[in-house]
Amino acid sequence: MTPDSGAPLPLVDGVFKIADGRPVLLVSRCSSCNERFFPPRERCAACSNENMQTEEASQDGELYTWTVVRELGGQREGFVPYVVGQIDLAGGPRVTGVVVCDPDAPAIRMPVRLCLIPQGYDDAGNELAGYGFEPADAKR
Template sequence: MSDNDVALDADSPLTLPGFFDALADGELLGGVCADCGQVLLPPRPACYNCGSRSIDVEAQPRTGRIYTYTEVNTPPPALEDDAPYTIAIVELDSGGRLTGRVDAPYDAVEIGDRVELRVREQTEGERSLALEHEQEWPFHVFERVE
């Protein structure tokens, strides 16, 4: 569906609430620019590559490869018990990139590792950092796969 067909309100898949609602329902949606083909994750109403507002909303694969990663050693106080943890930018098999936590220690991760997105509820610490309207949003984590 194109942005011309989607009302731009809080339920739109082109907004963060719409993106996380779809994720809670098991769908990973991305915006795909009809003009240049750029995959936008999370989706948004305009392409950050060419500026076009002709954005199609398409299901995205949950699999990809680690593009880059880092270790968080000094997190916000609410996540102190989680540290250290690994964060990565994952290039999905569609070419879009999504940032998320990796469910593996830093030393066990390498650029190019295959991963798959999984969705879970936020922990109490994660929920305490979220804005009120974000507290029910699902949390995505990448797991390494062979």
């Protein structure tokens, strides 16, 4: 778990990995009915089968729908506004996440790709990052 390159660590283990500075989401596939789930789960939500396999999902997708959170718990300052979307990854499944973009930018079917979002530091001072999305044409 010791980073040797200054690369951030995933905020949560077992949900996504970081490859070449970008997140790769880990998806559970049911060995019985082939349904895919994110975040990963131990048991199929569709058929209750307990034999799940872990796969890597595509890093690209498009917006299924989205909103701009303007107010949270009565707070209207601080982190808001920010964009949250449901994203259909290429080949599935549909996942929910923050979209890093201008609140005026999103549109349904807009191409997006996974990106890292800084999430502070752990107790040992390692940089942490979560997954998020950005427009596919965003400058890297």
